[in-house]
Amino acid sequence: MTALPSDGLKGSLKVPGDKSISHRALMFGALAVGETKIEGLLEGEDVLRTAAAMRALGAEVIHEGPGCWRVFGRGIGGLGEPDDILDFGNAGTGARLALGLLAGQPITAFLTGDASLRRRPMGRVMEPLERMGVRFVSREGGCLPLAVTGPETLLPIEYRLPVPSAQVKSAVLLAGLAAPGETVVIEPEATRDHSERLLQHFGANVAVTDGEDGRRLVLTGQPELQAAPVMVPADPSSAAFPAVAALLLPGSDLRLQGVCLNPLRDGVFRTLLEMGADIAEENRRVEAGEPVADLRIKSSSLQGIEVPAERAPSMIDEYPILAMAAACAKGRTVMRGLAELRVKESDRLSGVARGLAACGVVVEEGEDSLIVEGCGGRPRGGATIAAELDHRIAMSFLVLGLASEQPVTIDDAAPIATSFPGFTELMCGLGAHFS
Numbered sequence: 001m002t003a004l005p006s007d008g009l010k011g012s013l014k015v016p017g018d019k020s021i022s023h024r025a026l027m028f029g030a031l032a033v034g035e036t037k038i039e040g041l042l043e044g045e046d047v048l049r050t051a052a053a054m055r056a057l058g059a060e061v062i063h064e065g066p067g068c069w070r071v072f073g074r075g076i077g078g079l080g081e082p083d084d085i086l087d088f089g090n091a092g093t094g095a096r097l098a099l100g101l102l103a104g105q106p107i108t109a110f111l112t113g114d115a116s117l118r119r120r121p122m123g124r125v126m127e128p129l130e131r132m133g134v135r136f137v138s139r140e141g142g143c144l145p146l147a148v149t150g151p152e153t154l155l156p157i158e159y160r161l162p163v164p165s166a167q168v169k170s171a172v173l174l175a176g177l178a179a180p181g182e183t184v185v186i187e188p189e190a191t192r193d194h195s196e197r198l199l200q201h202f203g204a205n206v207a208v209t210d211g212e213d214g215r216r217l218v219l220t221g222q223p224e225l226q227a228a229p230v231m232v233p234a235d236p237s238s239a240a241f242p243a244v245a246a247l248l249l250p251g252s253d254l255r256l257q258g259v260c261l262n263p264l265r266d267g268v269f270r271t272l273l274e275m276g277a278d279i280a281e282e283n284r285r286v287e288a289g290e291p292v293a294d295l296r297i298k299s300s301s302l303q304g305i306e307v308p309a310e311r312a313p314s315m316i317d318e319y320p321i322l323a324m325a326a327a328c329a330k331g332r333t334v335m336r337g338l339a340e341l342r343v344k345e346s347d348r349l350s351g352v353a354r355g356l357a358a359c360g361v362v363v364e365e366g367e368d369s370l371i372v373e374g375c376g377g378r379p380r381g382g383a384t385i386a387a388e389l390d391h392r393i394a395m396s397f398l399v400l401g402l403a404s405e406q407p408v409t410i411d412d413a414a415p416i417a418t419s420f421p422g423f424t425e426l427m428c429g430l431g432a433h434f435s
């Protein structure tokens with residue numbers, strides 16, 4: 001797919017539901033007693049894999065209409081042994097959270113994923129779960145495919161996250177649901193808190209305190225999760241793509257409706273504002289326990305800045321698209337604290353650096369940093385980029401192509417459907433050109 005230099009984006013749009021909340025709504029629904037009605041569920045491939053896995057484990061999962069789903073759960077510890085391998089496709093969140101959920105079931109399950117997911121580290125989740133009594137058989141280095149067997153009785157643990165990962169935190173919390181007593185997770189750097197919020201919404205007791213050593217979560221084990229309706233807000237990580245495109249293309253005036261602005265997810269918007277973006281928040285409200293607002297975005301001349309490294313967890317998936325904004329901004333943008341980008345769907349640090357260089361942008365890749373010299377206008381473009389099974393790389397370089405002098409091609413647009421089905425159609429409806 002090729003993105004052609006385009007004029008401003010105009011119109012109003014609601015991007016699909018949040019991917020993180022969608023995975024969790026299905027999983028907590030499967031562990032709850034009763035009927036969980038979900039509205040606005042992301043029907044991207046990653047989340048559909050989680051829906052299929054919950055079905056394979058014995059939960060009733062019904063697709064009623066666009067974004068509208070019903071889950072009839074089996075209760076904590078009540079899921080059954082799946083007949084076949086659970087295939088999580090491209091989804092790190094699906095696979096890692098499922099390992100936590102499976103830890104609490106005295107059954108054996110086999111998990112796999114696509115070529116990208118089979119390269120990603122699972123050891124970070126296996127290590128705390130093994131301490132809780134779970135057994136794994138995996139390939140060398142703790143990669144999928146692997147087998148997981150939950151014990152009859154799980155041990156509650158106190159676990160300090162060695163990496164800032166909401167997936168590891170959530171896996172330990174999901175396992176902790178089945179353990180007696182208190183499971184404690186300490187996160188030195190706060191990561192997205194959708195699991196905590198949803199667990200409370202489903203009636204579990206999760207106490208959260210901020211201490212000297214970071215955020216401390218104490219989950220009381222073996223609650224009865226009560227089914228509760230979930231309204232999934234629009235995904236800020238998806239919203240970032242049309243938002244950046246609108247900022248870069250002259251003459252844009254775009255409204256993005258109902259974007260989730262959870263303070264642990266909104267780092268990219270805070271950063272763009274610091275770069276001089278014209279983004280106005282309208283109608284801030286709370287929907288299903290998450291802060292949301294409409295964003296009105298107009299074309300802006302951006303300035304390069306130094307992005308605080310401690311902001312990384314709140315915008316970890318947005319660095320690829322931020323780097324595209326940085327390439328068009330005036331001056332240098334410095335991004336640090338990016339080690340985690342190397343273990344996403346692809347090595348996003350090197351993928352972004354290589355792709356930008358191919359488009360004529362001066363860029364410096366460090367071990368965990370990226371420095372982009374912005375040209376203060378349209379970069380040259382005119383390259384073909386390998387998407388490497390990575391939806392965010394694919395969408396980022398398509399946005400760059402809209403804002404470059406020459407078209408930018410990605411070799412494979414299929415991965416986009418993992419998180420943002422309908423991306424190209426929606427963007428075309430706003431005035432973007434693809435061929």
Ligand SMILES: O=C(O)C1=C[C@@H](OP(=O)(O)O)[C@@H](O)[C@H](O)C1
Nearest residue numbers: 020093164165166167168316317
């Ligand atoms: O918990 C989640 O829903 C997610 C956590 C992040 O991953 P890590 O936990 O690996 O940082 C993020 O990159 C991913 O897209 C979704």
Ligand SMILES: C=C(OP(=O)(O)O)C(=O)O
Nearest residue numbers: 090091092093094317344
């Ligand atoms: C890293 C991502 O997702 P996951 O880890 O679920 O594959 C992402 O969506 O950018």
